Amino acid sequence: MPDIKNAAAAAPVKKVPFAVSEAYKNIRTNLVSILARQGNKVIAVSSPNASEGKSTTAINTAISLSQLNKKVILIDADAHRPSLHSKLRLDNKNGLMDVINGITDIDSTVKKYNTYLDILTVGNIPQNPTEVFDSVGFDGFLTAAKEKYDYVIIDTPPVNLLSDASVISQKCDGLVLVVRAGITTHSMLKRSLSALKMLDINIIGIILNGTGNTSKRYYKDYYKAYK
Numbered sequence: 001m002p003d004i005k006n007a008a009a010a011a012p013v014k015k016v017p018f019a020v021s022e023a024y025k026n027i028r029t030n031l032v033s034i035l036a037r038q039g040n041k042v043i044a045v046s047s048p049n050a051s052e053g054k055s056t057t058a059i060n061t062a063i064s065l066s067q068l069n070k071k072v073i074l075i076d077a078d079a080h081r082p083s084l085h086s087k088l089r090l091d092n093k094n095g096l097m098d099v100i101n102g103i104t105d106i107d108s109t110v111k112k113y114n115t116y117l118d119i120l121t122v123g124n125i126p127q128n129p130t131e132v133f134d135s136v137g138f139d140g141f142l143t144a145a146k147e148k149y150d151y152v153i154i155d156t157p158p159v160n161l162l163s164d165a166s167v168i169s170q171k172c173d174g175l176v177l178v179v180r181a182g183i184t185t186h187s188m189l190k191r192s193l194s195a196l197k198m199l200d201i202n203i204i205g206i207i208l209n210g211t212g213n214t215s216k217r218y219y220k221d222y223y224k225a226y227k
Helices: 005-010 018-038 054-066 096-100 129-133 136-148 164-169 186-198 215-226
Strands: 042-046 072-076 117-120 151-155 174-180 203-209
Touching (some): 018 174, 018 203, 042 164, 054 174, 129 136
Parallel strands (some): 042 174, 174 203
């Protein structure tokens, strides 16, 4: 994946360079194929640590999926460091936490990005977000989201930093892990993969971000770490 951290954060898929847009279309093609084979639709997007591009990847993947005229919801579940509302310049008065806690409902809380894509920001964060994600309220929310949307994309906290990521991912159909060339070390990747596999979380794939012109070397190195 070309380096898109700054460009995509300011202006997602439809305004980023052609190479970046094409890269996300390739991700979309692979993701749609995998999900169709497995019969899945709820996907967590995470990373081993912070600043590896997971939120930007979640945004652009959701936008790309919506361009297939499929109903998509993108959810900010990173309660410790939420960013979707700031990246997309959205109001965060109410959001995911408020829906889970029964303060409001999905329809009146989502923000419309385009005809097919809805955004659900994190909303008012409680003191115990991990317990909220491990509740029947979150289970009920996911059930409702699956009934309303073709794809549910959830931006989670980093795997190695917070237990929320594992709690959320166990309730999803699969997880996409985003790593960043020059930032994510082999030990970071191995640690996160080990934690996810121990919980039997379905790892759909790994997206290598920020490779520039050194992609072959990094792909080879990270493949060794994955093995």
